[in-house]
Amino acid sequence: MSGLLGRLGSWCARHGKAVLALWVVAAAVLMAGSVLFPGPATNDTSLPGTDAQRAMDLLKDGFGPGYEMGGSVQLVLYSPDGSLLAEPRKSAVERAAAQIRKVPHVVEVTPPSRTGGIAPSLEIGFIAVKLEGHDTTKTAETAKLLVEAAEPARAAGLEVVPAGSSSPANKEIKTGTSEIIGVVCALLVLLFAFGTLVAAMIPIFVALVSIATGLGTIGLLGHLVDVPKQAPILATMIGLGVGIDYALFLLSRHRKLLADGVPTQEAIRRVVAGSGGAVVFAGGTVIIALSALLLADFPMLQTLGWITGISVVCAVLTAVTLVPALLGMLGHRVNAFRLPFMGRRGSHGSSGWGSLGNWVARRPWSVLALSLVLLGALAAPALGLKLGTLDNGYGDRGTDARRSYELLQAGFGPGMNGPLVVVADLETPVVDDKPVPAVLQNLKDSVADVEGMAHVGDPVLNERGTAALVQAIPDYAPSDPRALEVVKAVRAIELDGAKVHVGGEVAGMADANSKIAARTPLVVGVVVLLSALLLLLAFRSPVVAIKAAVMNLISLGAAFGALSLVFSLGLGSGLVGMDPPVNVDASYLSTLFFTVPIDSYIPLMLFAILFGLSMDYEVFLLTAVRQAYLRHGDNRRAVAEGLGSTGRVITSAALIMVSVFVAFVAYPDPMVKIFGVGLAVAIAVDATVIRGLLVPATMVLLGRFNWWCPAWLDRLLPNLSIEGQEEDEEDEEPSRELVGAGRG
Incomplete structure (x- = not known):
C-alpha cells in the first residue's frame, strides 16, 4: 500500500495546481448545491418492532389530520396582566384564531376557551392548530407563520410561543461561532508548533476544504435519505478535528525531511508513502467504528453513524492528495514567514518527549502503576452515569422550545x-x-x-x-x-x-433505551474486533492489536467518568453553559451544580467516535516505534525514540482537537455540550496519560513480544505494512530478522 500511496503523492505534487483546482471546485459546487437545493434535514424517529412504533402506525390509520406526528402545533399563550377569558384579551385570542385559520394547510384551530385548553390560573393557555398536507420537515417555518398570524393576541399584550413537541436532540442545530473559535484556536497551536505562517495555514486550509466537501455532500444526500439534524454539527466537529490533525502529521514529517536535505519531490513521496499510510489506516478505524452503528437497530443512530463518517473520508482524501499538491507547489516556501519565538525545537526535534521516553523506559513498572491509578480515578465516576430523556426543560433559555416548556409546566403540570x-x-x-x-x-x-x-x-x-x-x-x-x-x-x-x-x-x-441496551454489546464487540483486525493487518502483531483495543477502552472510561461528574453528578454543569431546569432553586451554587440526564444513544455514539479517534494516535505512535525497532532491534530504545519523535506532533494534534471540541461546548444546545465535554476529555487523556505513559510502559515491559506473530498467522496476513519501509531500505533489511525471530 505504501508504494501506491507514494506514487499518488508524487503525482499530486507534480500536478499541484490541477489537484488544488479540482478540490476547490468540488467543495464550492457541493456547498453551493446544498445551499441552493438543500435536502430536508430530519430525524427518523421510527423504531421498527417496538410498541411505540405500533402505536404510531395505528395513529396514522384514519384518525384524521393533526393526530399523526407533526400534524399539530400548539401556540402557548401567557397573559401577564390577568385572565385570558377577560375582555379584551379573549376577543384578541379569537381574532388571532381566525387569522391562523387562513394560514395554508391549517384545517382546524381550537382556542384555549375549550375545556382543557386553559390553565387553572387562567393566565396560561394554548391554541391547538391541526395541519394537513404541509411539509413536516419544516416545522420551524410553519410555526413561525402561525405565530405571525397570531398578531392580534400579541397586540393585546399576550406572549405567544410555539410549543416544542420534541427533545433538544431533535432540534435543528445551526453552526457558526464555535467553528470559528475552533479554527482560531487550531491556528494558534499550529503557529506555535511550526513557527511559520505558511506551514500553519496548510492544515487549516485543507480542513476547511474537507469540511466544505463533506457538508455539501451531506446536504445533498438529504434528497435521497433521511439526514439526522445532528449530522452537520457532528460532521463539522469530527471533520475539523481529524482534517487538521491528518494534515499536521504529514506536514510535520515533510518539514523534517526537508530539514534533513531530502529533495522536495522525494520528501513528498516518502511522506505520503509512510505517514500517508498511517493516515489511511487511522481514518479507516474511525470509519469502521462509525459504520458499526449500523448494528444498533436504531434508525437515527444508524444513519448518523455512516453520514458522519463522510467527513472522515473527506479528511483522509484531502490529506493524501491535497496536502502533497500544496507541498509540491510551495517547495521550501512552506517555511516562509517565520514567526519569532515560535516553533523552536529541542535536540533532534523531540523537545522534552525524548527525555520522557527515556524516563518511562527506565522505570516501566512505576509508570504503569501510576498510569493505572490516574486512569482508575478518572474512570471511577463512570459507574454513576445516569441515562434519561434530555427534554426541552434543559434547553437554552433563549429558545421558544424552553419558554413554551416552562409555560406549559407552570400552567398544566410537568x-x-x-x-x-x-x-x-x-x-x-x-x-x-x-x-x-x-x-x-x-x-x-x-x-x-x-x-x-x-x-x-x-x-x-x-x-x-x-x-x-x-x-x-x-x-x-x-x-x-x-x-x-x-x-x-x-x-x-x-x-x-x-x-x-x-x-x-x-x-x-x-423503547429506544431498550433497543440500544440490547445492541450495545454487539456494537462494542464489532468495533473492537474490526479495529484490532485493522491494526493486526497494519503491524502484523496480535499483541499490538489487542493492547491497542484495551488502551482505547481505558481512555473511554475516562471520558464517561467526566460526563458522569459534570452531568450525572452535576459537578459544574452550569460551568459548561447548561441552564438549570425550573425546579432548581435560584441560588448561585444551584445554577452551577445540577444534574442533567444523558440520552441513551449518546454514550454509544461517543464510544464509536472516540474509539476511532483514539486509534489515530495509537497508529502514529506504533508506526514510529516499529520503524525504530526495525532499524536497530533494541525495543527499549525504540520505544523511547518513537515517543520522542511523535510526542510533539501528537500533543499538537491532540491540543487542536481538544480546542475544537471545547469550542463546541459553547453551543447552546445541550446535546452538543455533552459531546464536546466527552470528546475533549477523552482526547486529552488519550494523548497524555495513555500515549505518553501507559502505552510506552507496556511496550517496554513486553519487549520483543510486541512484534511477535505466529508463523501460520504471518503467512495468512496480506502485506499491508503502513510504515513506508522503502525510506530506509539499507538499515531495515538486516533488521527484518529481528522481527522474524519472535515468530513461532
Whole structure:
C-alpha cells in the first residue's frame, strides 16, 4: 500500500495546481448545491418492532389530520396582566384564531376557551392548530407563520410561543461561532508548533476544504435519505478535528525531511508513502467504528453513524492528495514567514518527549502503576452515569422550545410536556360510539387508574372504528424516570377486546433505551474486533492489536467518568453553559451544580467516535516505534525514540482537537455540550496519560513480544505494512530478522 500511496503523492505534487483546482471546485459546487437545493434535514424517529412504533402506525390509520406526528402545533399563550377569558384579551385570542385559520394547510384551530385548553390560573393557555398536507420537515417555518398570524393576541399584550413537541436532540442545530473559535484556536497551536505562517495555514486550509466537501455532500444526500439534524454539527466537529490533525502529521514529517536535505519531490513521496499510510489506516478505524452503528437497530443512530463518517473520508482524501499538491507547489516556501519565538525545537526535534521516553523506559513498572491509578480515578465516576430523556426543560433559555416548556409546566403540570399517546387496537370494530361502548369506557378508566396519571382525555375512534385513541397526561416531566414507569404501567393494562399500545416521546425513548441496551454489546464487540483486525493487518502483531483495543477502552472510561461528574453528578454543569431546569432553586451554587440526564444513544455514539479517534494516535505512535525497532532491534530504545519523535506532533494534534471540541461546548444546545465535554476529555487523556505513559510502559515491559506473530498467522496476513519501509531500505533489511525471530 505504501508504494501506491507514494506514487499518488508524487503525482499530486507534480500536478499541484490541477489537484488544488479540482478540490476547490468540488467543495464550492457541493456547498453551493446544498445551499441552493438543500435536502430536508430530519430525524427518523421510527423504531421498527417496538410498541411505540405500533402505536404510531395505528395513529396514522384514519384518525384524521393533526393526530399523526407533526400534524399539530400548539401556540402557548401567557397573559401577564390577568385572565385570558377577560375582555379584551379573549376577543384578541379569537381574532388571532381566525387569522391562523387562513394560514395554508391549517384545517382546524381550537382556542384555549375549550375545556382543557386553559390553565387553572387562567393566565396560561394554548391554541391547538391541526395541519394537513404541509411539509413536516419544516416545522420551524410553519410555526413561525402561525405565530405571525397570531398578531392580534400579541397586540393585546399576550406572549405567544410555539410549543416544542420534541427533545433538544431533535432540534435543528445551526453552526457558526464555535467553528470559528475552533479554527482560531487550531491556528494558534499550529503557529506555535511550526513557527511559520505558511506551514500553519496548510492544515487549516485543507480542513476547511474537507469540511466544505463533506457538508455539501451531506446536504445533498438529504434528497435521497433521511439526514439526522445532528449530522452537520457532528460532521463539522469530527471533520475539523481529524482534517487538521491528518494534515499536521504529514506536514510535520515533510518539514523534517526537508530539514534533513531530502529533495522536495522525494520528501513528498516518502511522506505520503509512510505517514500517508498511517493516515489511511487511522481514518479507516474511525470509519469502521462509525459504520458499526449500523448494528444498533436504531434508525437515527444508524444513519448518523455512516453520514458522519463522510467527513472522515473527506479528511483522509484531502490529506493524501491535497496536502502533497500544496507541498509540491510551495517547495521550501512552506517555511516562509517565520514567526519569532515560535516553533523552536529541542535536540533532534523531540523537545522534552525524548527525555520522557527515556524516563518511562527506565522505570516501566512505576509508570504503569501510576498510569493505572490516574486512569482508575478518572474512570471511577463512570459507574454513576445516569441515562434519561434530555427534554426541552434543559434547553437554552433563549429558545421558544424552553419558554413554551416552562409555560406549559407552570400552567398544566410537568407531564403536559410529555403526553402519552395511548392507542387501543380493537378486536371488534365499533360502529356507533353513542352511548360510549364498554371497551372505550374501560380503556379510559384503566388508563386513569394508573398511578402517576394526571389527566386522561375522552377516547377518539378512527374512521373505521378499529382503533381508539386516548391522550393521557402523566404527573411527571419527560426527563423524570418515573414517567417511564407510567409508560410500563399503561402497557401492562389488559382489556377484553382490545390491545393497548403506548406512543409519544416518553414511550419512544423507553423503547429506544431498550433497543440500544440490547445492541450495545454487539456494537462494542464489532468495533473492537474490526479495529484490532485493522491494526493486526497494519503491524502484523496480535499483541499490538489487542493492547491497542484495551488502551482505547481505558481512555473511554475516562471520558464517561467526566460526563458522569459534570452531568450525572452535576459537578459544574452550569460551568459548561447548561441552564438549570425550573425546579432548581435560584441560588448561585444551584445554577452551577445540577444534574442533567444523558440520552441513551449518546454514550454509544461517543464510544464509536472516540474509539476511532483514539486509534489515530495509537497508529502514529506504533508506526514510529516499529520503524525504530526495525532499524536497530533494541525495543527499549525504540520505544523511547518513537515517543520522542511523535510526542510533539501528537500533543499538537491532540491540543487542536481538544480546542475544537471545547469550542463546541459553547453551543447552546445541550446535546452538543455533552459531546464536546466527552470528546475533549477523552482526547486529552488519550494523548497524555495513555500515549505518553501507559502505552510506552507496556511496550517496554513486553519487549520483543510486541512484534511477535505466529508463523501460520504471518503467512495468512496480506502485506499491508503502513510504515513506508522503502525510506530506509539499507538499515531495515538486516533488521527484518529481528522481527522474524519472535515468530513461532
